[in-house]
Amino acid sequence: MSESPGTAVSLDASKTTTDSLSTPLELPDVDTAPQRSEPLAAQRVLPLRRPGRWIATAVVLVVVAQIVHGLITNSFYQWDRFAYWFFRPTILDGLGITLEVTALSAVLGLLGGIVIALGRLSRSPVLRAVSWTYVWALRSIPLIVVLIFLYNFSALYKTLSVGVPFGPAFFSFDESRLATDMVVAVIGLSLNEAAYAAEVVRGGILSVDQGQHEAAAALGLPKGYQFRKIVLPQALRSITPNYVNQLIGLIKSTSLVFYVSLFDLFGAAQTMGSTYPGDIVPLLLVVTVWYLILTSIVSVVQFYVERYYARGATRSLPPTPLQKLRAGLSDLRTRIRREAAV
Amino acid sequence: MTIETLESLETASAAVEVHDVHKWYGTHRVLNGIDLTVRPGEVTVIIGPSGSGKSTLLRVVNHLEKPEIGYVSVNGELIGLRRQGDRLKELSERAILTQRSRIGFVFQNFNLFPHLTVLDNVAAAPVATGKLGKAAAQELARELLERVGLADKATAYPRQLSGGQQQRVAIARALALRPGIILFDEPTSALDPELVGEVLAVIRDLARSGTTLVIVTHEIGFAREIADRVVFIDGGKIVEQGPPAEVLDKPQHERTRDFLSKVL
Numbered sequence: 371m372s373e374s375p376g377t378a379v380s381l382d383a384s385k386t387t388t389d390s391l392s393t394p395l396e397l398p399d400v401d402t403a404p405q406r407s408e409p410l411a412a413q414r415v416l417p418l419r420r421p422g423r424w425i426a427t428a429v430v431l432v433v434v435a436q437i438v439h440g441l442i443t444n445s446f447y448q449w450d451r452f453a454y455w456f457f458r459p460t461i462l463d464g465l466g467i468t469l470e471v472t473a474l475s476a477v478l479g480l481l482g483g484i485v486i487a488l489g490r491l492s493r494s495p496v497l498r499a500v501s502w503t504y505v506w507a508l509r510s511i512p513l514i515v516v517l518i519f520l521y522n523f524s525a526l527y528k529t530l531s532v533g534v535p536f537g538p539a540f541f542s543f544d545e546s547r548l549a550t551d552m553v554v555a556v557i558g559l560s561l562n563e564a565a566y567a568a569e570v571v572r573g574g575i576l577s578v579d580q581g582q583h584e585a586a587a588a589l590g591l592p593k594g595y596q597f598r599k600i601v602l603p604q605a606l607r608s609i610t611p612n613y614v615n616q617l618i619g620l621i622k623s624t625s626l627v628f629y630v631s632l633f634d635l636f637g638a639a640q641t642m643g644s645t646y647p648g649d650i651v652p653l654l655l656v657v658t659v660w661y662l663i664l665t666s667i668v669s670v671v672q673f674y675v676e677r678y679y680a681r682g683a684t685r686s687l688p689p690t691p692l693q694k695l696r697a698g699l700s701d702l703r704t705r706i707r708r709e710a711a712v
Numbered sequence: 713m714t715i716e717t718l719e720s721l722e723t724a725s726a727a728v729e730v731h732d733v734h735k736w737y738g739t740h741r742v743l744n745g746i747d748l749t750v751r752p753g754e755v756t757v758i759i760g761p762s763g764s765g766k767s768t769l770l771r772v773v774n775h776l777e778k779p780e781i782g783y784v785s786v787n788g789e790l791i792g793l794r795r796q797g798d799r800l801k802e803l804s805e806r807a808i809l810t811q812r813s814r815i816g817f818v819f820q821n822f823n824l825f826p827h828l829t830v831l832d833n834v835a836a837a838p839v840a841t842g843k844l845g846k847a848a849a850q851e852l853a854r855e856l857l858e859r860v861g862l863a864d865k866a867t868a869y870p871r872q873l874s875g876g877q878q879q880r881v882a883i884a885r886a887l888a889l890r891p892g893i894i895l896f897d898e899p900t901s902a903l904d905p906e907l908v909g910e911v912l913a914v915i916r917d918l919a920r921s922g923t924t925l926v927i928v929t930h931e932i933g934f935a936r937e938i939a940d941r942v943v944f945i946d947g948g949k950i951v952e953q954g955p956p957a958e959v960l961d962k963p964q965h966e967r968t969r970d971f972l973s974k975v976l
Contacts, residue, residue, distance in 0.1 A: 581821055582825065584776060588774060589812070589836075589837040589885070590809040590812035590814075590841055590889070591809070592806070592840060593806070595840045599836070600825055681869065682827045682869035684871070
């Protein structure tokens, strides 16, 4: 074989010099290049077949089909009762409360988180220690304990007042009038949320390059402007996915406010369930689907918020689903046209 | 520090005066008593081996670093400090920021704001510091981008530009505050060799326009061409300074000769 190595590896299939050689040196006789005699560069590479992947896909499809079939056909789920409950006013009122508590706690929690994160990054050891302790304490105490503790807060402190510390008060409030169930729920969730948000925000701020702080300082930009316009927008790129994670947790945590006698989505279903014990499963399904919808909406918003804060971070923005669909369709069209031409 | 030295400072016509500056991090001494005077309109090039303290010196001038001993004044005004009787007191953060806005600074790694367009990078500071309205700042930014040859990149984001283009934007950004003096910290060190020329051309243009420049660089050829004075620093001290023809071509000190033989 050493006398004609060039022929052995060439694809032109001319057999003039290989006649005398043994068959294993010839190219496998497949219906590709040789017959068409197209130049190699013009040929399409045949993709590798992956039978394992096809088998795995088939198995998964069968399992998914079984689950869906079970969900639809099993009378245990009572889909007619599900349809009955899904838009009931009680459920929708609960949904409203869930949304209200979530929105207020998310905003207050994030604002509190920013303040605590700044405290954690402060040069004052006292501010650092206090904010660290806050995060440590609130992350350690179960949310349900915080809520029930706040619920009983008015028994501990009858009035709240604003005035000189340890001195005379200017205003005072009767706490039992101020602390409605809604206020207790929002405060409890915000306190808890702020502790987690603080760490998310702190991580985001730390992810901003030191050079950005220096450039902002060297230009003499005012301190507040540096934070709001230079550091925070860049930090938000890494804050967003983490905070959305937090937010989705918060949406579900709101189901705990039922224990401070607020009838949110879960609370409404729970109450209806004790009145109509036969409908407990469809009611739980109603709740599940509503939470799924809320989470989906948040995920869509997350995509666009992340895309907004990615400006400048990547050379080109990631495509929106609509753009992807258009690109996919035009890609498909050109492929079909090419196949048809062949 | 005595009252006499402070009074002599106030009458001085220097653009920059560095007076006996010491700077250390823990036990590591970076600057060991630097005295330097830069006259208005002068181009000063600082050279020296890495770790010699040249970047730190530049950062002390606009108070990105606080000297442990000594002081700096720019156009007769103490930087980061104020005089009260015969004492020196630290200035408020706001006052220091105002002082910095009069001193341009160009970084080795450009440090453009990646989330702002090129135009907004240049126009941000005059607006934020209240020097110009938004429309006027944008007009100025367009003029400056024109001057550095990047008028067509106004709407691009920094990461869409080459290193040389980014550094030219950074220079335009520094110019937007109309500083009396501009400090360059190794402006071409992060660039590919073929992009160095375009940045040096912009700096050359500035030098000709009579702006006071202090440049830390390793480009010895450029130093020879542009500098009114070359300062050689080693071990946190000024070893030698003078016109390029003297320091670069007839160095008096062994250490300067040694350094130049390595970089030329």
